Amino acid sequence: MSGKEILVDTNIFLYLLKGNNTLENILQGKNIYVSFITELELIGFKNITAKEEKQIAALLGECLQVSMNDTIKEKYVELRKNYNLKLADAVIAATAIASNIPLITSDKQFSTVKELRLITYEI
Numbered sequence: 001m002s003g004k005e006i007l008v009d010t011n012i013f014l015y016l017l018k019g020n021n022t023l024e025n026i027l028q029g030k031n032i033y034v035s036f037i038t039e040l041e042l043i044g045f046k047n048i049t050a051k052e053e054k055q056i057a058a059l060l061g062e063c064l065q066v067s068m069n070d071t072i073k074e075k076y077v078e079l080r081k082n083y084n085l086k087l088a089d090a091v092i093a094a095t096a097i098a099s100n101i102p103l104i105t106s107d108k109q110f111s112t113v114k115e116l117r118l119i120t121y122e123i
Contacts, residue, residue, distance in 0.1 A: 004029065005031045006102055008033070009092055012105060017059065027104075031064060037095075068091075097113075
């Protein structure tokens, strides 16, 4: 890894979709990774409009998707047993840890995961 990699949590994508310029600047020049579960969360929103669907597709198209694999599964099980994380959050954290990529998020729950290289974004 070159140090330019970053895994983006679902809430960061939501801020980007709302036009957050500060985040755009932070992510500029980075290799942006996304967990498959983040993609599912984004495209699965209830009452999503066609315009929003296109925006999400365009944003995800600029990212490198990390699919589930055995290493992520093992880390997921470990995290679920050791921390009080929701399923999707545990998958995202496991993806970051297994891929050795820092996670950017505004979700304070991730700060409990000691193995995680965390970039906390506050609005």
